[in-house]
Amino acid sequence: MLGALVKFAIHTFTGAKYGYFSDELYTIAVSNHLAFGYVDLPPLVPLVAAVSRMLFGESLLALHLLPALAGSATLVFVCLITKEFGGKLFAVTLSALGFLIAPVWLIVYSYFTYDAFDQLVLAVFLYVLVRFLRSANRRLWIVMGGIAGIACLTKMTLLYIGPGFLVALLLSKRRKDLLTPWPWLGVALFLALLSPYLLWQVANGWPTLKYWIGYGTVRLYAVSISDYAVDILYAMNPVLLPVCAIGLWRIFHRFGEAHYGFLGVTFLVTLVVLFRLHAKTWMLAELFIPLLAAGAIGVEEVLTGRRWGKIVRPVVAAAMLAGGVLVAPSSLPILPIESLPAYVDRFGFLFNAHKVFNASDSDYPIQLGLRIGWEEMVRRVAAVYNGLSPEDRRVAGIYANWFAPASAIDFFGSQYGLPHAVSGHLTYYLWGPGYSWDVMILLANDFPPINTVSMSRYFEACALQGRVFNPYTIPINQLNIYVCRRPMLSPAEIWRQVEFYQ
Numbered sequence: 001m002l003g004a005l006v007k008f009a010i011h012t013f014t015g016a017k018y019g020y021f022s023d024e025l026y027t028i029a030v031s032n033h034l035a036f037g038y039v040d041l042p043p044l045v046p047l048v049a050a051v052s053r054m055l056f057g058e059s060l061l062a063l064h065l066l067p068a069l070a071g072s073a074t075l076v077f078v079c080l081i082t083k084e085f086g087g088k089l090f091a092v093t094l095s096a097l098g099f100l101i102a103p104v105w106l107i108v109y110s111y112f113t114y115d116a117f118d119q120l121v122l123a124v125f126l127y128v129l130v131r132f133l134r135s136a137n138r139r140l141w142i143v144m145g146g147i148a149g150i151a152c153l154t155k156m157t158l159l160y161i162g163p164g165f166l167v168a169l170l171l172s173k174r175r176k177d178l179l180t181p182w183p184w185l186g187v188a189l190f191l192a193l194l195s196p197y198l199l200w201q202v203a204n205g206w207p208t209l210k211y212w213i214g215y216g217t218v219r220l221y222a223v224s225i226s227d228y229a230v231d232i233l234y235a236m237n238p239v240l241l242p243v244c245a246i247g248l249w250r251i252f253h254r255f256g257e258a259h260y261g262f263l264g265v266t267f268l269v270t271l272v273v274l275f276r277l278h279a280k281t282w283m284l285a286e287l288f289i290p291l292l293a294a295g296a297i298g299v300e301e302v303l304t305g306r307r308w309g310k311i312v313r314p315v316v317a318a319a320m321l322a323g324g325v326l327v328a329p330s331s332l333p334i335l336p337i338e339s340l341p342a343y344v345d346r347f348g349f350l351f352n353a354h355k356v357f358n359a360s361d362s363d364y365p366i367q368l369g370l371r372i373g374w375e376e377m378v379r380r381v382a383a384v385y386n387g388l389s390p391e392d393r394r395v396a397g398i399y400a401n402w403f404a405p406a407s408a409i410d411f412f413g414s415q416y417g418l419p420h421a422v423s424g425h426l427t428y429y430l431w432g433p434g435y436s437w438d439v440m441i442l443l444a445n446d447f448p449p450i451n452t453v454s455m456s457r458y459f460e461a462c463a464l465q466g467r468v469f470n471p472y473t474i475p476i477n478q479l480n481i482y483v484c485r486r487p488m489l490s491p492a493e494i495w496r497q498v499e500f501y502q
Contacts, residue, residue, distance in 0.1 A: 001079065003096030004072035010100070010332070011071060011109055015064035017333035018371040021111040024063065025374065025407035028053070028112075030427055032410070037200035038427040039207040039501055044153040045114040052112070058411075067116035071109030075099050077123040082293040084130045085255045087300060090313055094296035097317060098243055101324025104235040104285045106331040107367050118155035122286040125151055125158070126263075130290065133174070134258040138182040145186025149193025156208075160283055164269035168262045204430065207501060211426070214502035223278070231281045236288060239323030244288055247295025255297070263290040330365050337372060337472055340364050369473035374408035377443075377468045377479065381409065382416035384441055384465045384481050397435030400443040401450050401500075403428055405479060424449060424498030433491040442482040443468075449498045452480060458494055460486035 030038050031049035038046065048066065056062035075096055082095040099105055108115040125147045132140040151158045169175055177183050191198075201208060223231075233241060251264040267287045274284055299316060303309035329335045329343055341364065381398065388396055398413075398421045400406035406428055409421035422434040442462065444451050455462050462484040469478050487494065 001076060001096075003079065003093075003100065004075050007075050007100060007109070008068050008072045010106075011064060011068035012061065014110065014332045014334060015068065016059070016061040018337065018368065020060065020063075020371065020374060020408075020411070021113070021367070022370040022374070022404035022407070024112040025411050026403045026426075027114070028058070028063075029403075029407040029410050033427075033431065035200065036196040037204070037208070039430065040211050040426050041114050042153045042155065042197055043200075044150070045117055045155075048117065049112060063112050064110070067109045067112050070116045070120040071105065074105070074109075074120045074123045077120075077127045078289055078293060081123075081127050081130050081290060082296055084127070084134065085258075085260070085293055085297050087293065087297045088304075090303070091293075091296040091300040094243070094299060094317065094320070095293050097320050097324075098240050098292045098296065099289075101320055101327065102235070102237050102240055102285075102288075103327050103331040104282050106328060108282075108285075110332055110367075111371075114155045118151065118157050119286055121147065121151045121154050122157065122161075123289055126286065126289055129263070130260065133260055133262055136174070138177055138180060141177065141182040141186040142189055143186075145183075145189040146193065148186075149190040152190075152194055153197060157283055157286070160274060160277075160279065161266065161270055161287065163273050164266040164287075167269045168265035171265055172262050174262070207430070211501040214500075225275070228275055228281060232284070235281050235285065237323050237327055239320050240292070243295035243299060243320075244291040245295070246298040247291035247293065250298040251290060251294040255294075260290065260294070263287075263294075267291060331367070333368060333371060337364065337368065340368065364472045366473070369470070370404070372472045373468070373470040374404070375412050377405060377470075378408055378412040378416060378418070380466050380468055381441060381443065381481060382413070382418055384483065385416075385418055387465070388439070388483070392439045395436055396439040396441060397422060397437065398441045398443070399423065399450065400479075401425065401445070401447045405443045424495070424500045426501065429495075429499050429501070433495040435491065437487045437491045437494060438485065440484045440487075441465075442484050443479045444482060445479050449500050455482065455484060458487060458489060459484035460488060 027041075027046060027049050030041070031046040031053065034043075034047060034050060036043050052063065052066050056065055078095050078099045079092045082092045085091075087095070105119070108119055125144060128140055128143050128147060131137070132144065148158055169178075236244060248264060248267065252261045253259075267284075267290075270287055271284060274281070303312055303316075326347055329340070335343060344365075385393065385396065385398075397419060398406075398409055400409065400421050400423045403423060403425045406421035406423040406425070409418060413420070420434065422428065422431070440459070442450065442455060444455060446452060448454070450458060462482045464480055465483050466481040467479070468481065489497075
């Protein structure tokens with residue numbers, strides 16, 4: 001399909017620009033420690049990352065091949081859902097174009113994290129759900145249960161959809177299926193697939209539950225309805241949102257003999273749930289897929305059979321394409337990073353919403369700024385490490401107070417002769433203190449638990465040796481480099497205090 005090829009080409013063309021995104025460096029780090037679970041992510045994507053690195057290598061382009069393929073495959077399922085609804089060629093083309101221009105789907109397929117694969121698996125789930133709603137084939141409950149299990153092994157997004165799905169089920173005629181064994185067989189398959197992850201949680205004291213509690217108290221914060229709407233506007237592209245609005249209306253009306261209001265109810269309930277939880281609107285992205293498909297059909301129906309329809313069709317497509325071109329530089333590494341603030345100022349009505357959830361004063365979109373400067377940071381740490389005496393280097397370790405610099409040290413550090421990094425942040429905490437802590441290079445800012453204020457509680461002496469300043473990203477990425485000596489606590493006691501699951 002042409003749209004899938006275009007999607008793949010977009011991401012392979014931009015895939016080697018800028019640098020490694022902070023979260024994909026972390027994904028690489030955890031893929032070196034394969035397990036049945038991690039503090040903040042399920043086990044499937046780290047396994048895929050390990051296989052990808054083994055087959056294709058670790059260059060930027062190689063690392064971004066599978067996310068690009070996942071984006072292309074997701075686009076195929078968007079088109080299949082449109083066809084399942086009864087869409088003809090124009091509706092299928094419009095839904096493919098809509099998927100291509102939405103910033104949320106441009107961004108998540110541009111780097112290697114669980115989001116790219118999460119969107120793909122959820123698109124497959126939605127396609128099977130659409131087939132089920134049309135055919136009422138109860139055996140598809142088992143298929144949906146299996147896909148739901150894979151989805152939760154990818155990312156737990158499906159749990160946020162769960163309340164909306166359940167409300168939609170209870171309001172639909174499909175609720176009678178609960179009196180048959182088929183949905184329960186699907187639940188059994190779901191739990192069987194998820195059981196290794198659940199057992200890992202039990203064995204490790206439910207760290208993911210601790211993480212989400214911490215995440216909710218620190219990273220998620222209330223915004224107004226208007227701000228939430230603006231963030232949706234940015235995530236989905238202003239020119240695409242009217243199509244999705246048409247889709248929300250259209251999905252509550254019959255498509256031939258089938259009715260898909262189930263999907264509309266799921267969307268609306270999930271929207272309310274996510275807003276009340278102060279969760280990011282991007283977690284709603286997959287539920288825009290059926291709205292996009294239904295909206296494309298709604299536009300096709302309006303334009304079909306009218307003399308001016310053939311004239312308006314290319315105008316609609318051109319307007320959407322133009323909107324995609326405008327938002328692309330804020331979503332993908334296309335422009336020189338230095339020129340982004342001027343571009344944002346010029347087209348600020350499209351980009352201002354990127355600050356709603358970033359809690360940042362940066363002029364640069366976070367998804368682009370966090371691709372810059374990691375190897376330079378490692379080089380500066382290496383300069384400090386190589387400045388130590390041979391005796392100190394033999395025992396020296398490196399501690400970073402959040403996952404991204406630790407992951408960067410582990411990825412780039414070997415070529416500079418650095419030891420591995422330790423951190424109390426997220427899954428790094430489970431890998432232990434690692435060193436005697438007699439001499440520790442500390443990468444710290446105001447981020448807890450060991451930071452520029454609290455380090456004196458852990459070491460008798462800490463000397464500032466350098467700073468890392470990245471003007472393109474959020475304040476958390478501005479680091480001081482200290483060399484600390486003579487710990488006042490044992491490594492085990494220090495480690496007990498630095499657990500940080502936020």
